Amino acid sequence: MMMLCKCALFTVWGVVTCLPASAQSLGVRSVNPSGLTLAQSKQVLRVVMKHERYKMASPALSIDGPWLTDGKPVVPGYLHFGVVYGTSTQGHYAVNTSSGDVWDTESCERYTFAALVAIQKHVAAKTGKALASDDDARTQLGCP
Template identity: 60%
Template structure:
């Protein structure tokens, strides 16, 4: 039982960086998507407090998101890219688009539920989401 309590506490701490209160039916702003990404980075044990780690983006093509319906970013440490990430603006679904890894953990799922309540959208199936972000 103590382990479950620790897991819940850990999940709440990871999710504490996101407030869904201001999410609009039109989806996440760039700043909100970056907050969701920071929750994932903390979960993945990145030292997000380190000033040498920064988030590059959002990536745009002709003024539009590089992947329609997603805000995409690069995570850089000093001068080395650590990964490319895309966050679905309607669901908070997070993908590492180079490895085609979809993130799912309790704190993120709680955030995604709160986003879904605001946008009225649900997470896509794995196959549909993979196709959206260009993963095989």
């Protein structure tokens, strides 16, 4: 079957999967068992931002963070970021470094779409950590 998108093939648990071109630069092959690096976490957030139709090419768009308390993540296991356009914050996000899970921490909504799920499968294969249940993740993030 012919693919309509350019993609890289990776083998996870003996299954060949296609990582979307938008996420290839994440470097899933270099994800450590300890989880995503700061740069990889920002790249996962960029995949979400692109999905949410942020104007990624704009020089006024930036990612602020990670936000830390006493040099440690605000919530253990998550890196928190702000997406800023000029001087205006557009949203607050948390990326789980063990699973690639991404949440909008203002609306307490989890992102799930094909390109992100593909990344999360690769991250999970490297870390051995699956996504937390919705209830567990909400509790960790302080969501109602």
